[in-house]
Amino acid sequence: MTAVKEARPRAARRWAIDLRPLGVPAYRRVWLGNGVAMFGFQFTAVAVPVEMYALTGGSFWVGLIGVAGFLPLLVFGLWGGAVADVRDRRRVLLAAGTLLWASTLALLAQALLRVGSPVLLLTLVAVQSTAFAITSPARNAILPRLVPAELLSAASTLNFTTFTAASVFGPLAAGLIFTFWHPDVGLPVAYAVDALLFTVSLWATFRLPAMPPEPDADGAAAPRRAGLASIADGLRYLATTPVLLLSFAIDLIAMVLAMPRALFPETAEQRFGGGAAVGWLYAAISIGAMLGGLTSGWIGRIRRQGLVLVLAVVGWGVAVAVAGLAHQLWLVVxxxxxxxxxxxxxxxxxxxxxxxxxxxxxxxxxxxVNTVVIAGGPRLGDLRAGAVAAGFGAGAAWISGGLAAAVLAVLLVAVFPALARYRSAVASGGDEA
Known part of the structure; x- marks a missing residue:
């Protein structure tokens, strides 16, 4: 009996999320600030497409939100990454974070004044995206400065799980706002919540120590200027590392082809009668990601990371496609x-x-580059989904995208097998997968 009782805690630890990074004070503050801010941002993430759909009555304009978000990411994501390699990353986060906060306040102001301009809405989304593109590379790049190498996987999992938890409860809360209040009232409330909670992230960033550039262990120095030459140097490095290049490519395939979120307002209205359904649809993907994160203890022990990455992308595409066929809200979710x-x-x-x-x-x-891929890919997916839906309907746009992503992911690794063959040199436990 004793052996059985001891085995159960060990099994639980193998599956439960690894919380050891929270023992590092600096990481803990950043994790808390980003988590609270991300919860607030979900109110804006739901409010903007709801407002756009209310103003225009079509998914095509909702899809244009993706374009407004992607173009600044493409330009400023790469430049922001170069800045993060030559400037104090704490100062970069504070400056760009202040711009992000100001753009949210502007969304609140236009909602209160009932401006009703789709163009202004797209412009403010572009400003938000610019600020995010600058902060994101610096925020991710500081992680190895906060925790030791053996905890990087655990810290990344905590970050993603917290993000997805915020993406679950944030849209659900936003859905409740639009259930009980007319958009004329609900939209200002949603933007105000985002602006208020983002101040926690600014506080956490302010508490960080200075993080100027440091030379590598082999003595290689960081670049002195964040210009085109520095960006080109980073792209050249990426081009010489096929594993990283392919990992970006397969994620773009998944997000551009299979992200269905631009279809959520139309689907919620036409298939489920509106109301809280839009909140459930926006929360659904994050519900699964949150549950996956809470049972993610095994991820840090993966050795064949490339193969697991490929299988995950294929699974994403197939699940999205099947969801597009369902007509019960609980099944779609x-x-x-x-x-x-x-x-x-x-x-x-x-x-x-x-x-x-x-x-x-x-x-x-x-x-x-990662910011361009992970944030730009879904926005291009919004454009694709909105454009296909305008011509063939939301159902066709939803199903075809998921199937195409799964098929192209398989074809990519069949032609370029380096990604599927990649094995991790750093893991927190025994060999798996």
């Missing part, structure tokens, strides 16, 4: 949750590969 769990695995594995593979002097620039 459940299938999207399965897709979200696969996405959590994909995101953690890819981020761990990037942080372990890249030297510190390159982390900012590669995280800039």
């Amino acid at each position: 459940g299938l999207l949750a399965v897709a979200g769990a696969a996405d959590l695995v994909s995101a953690v594995v890819r981020q761990t590969m990037l942080l372990v593979y890249a030297p510190d002097r390159m982390r900012g620039r590669l995280q800039g």
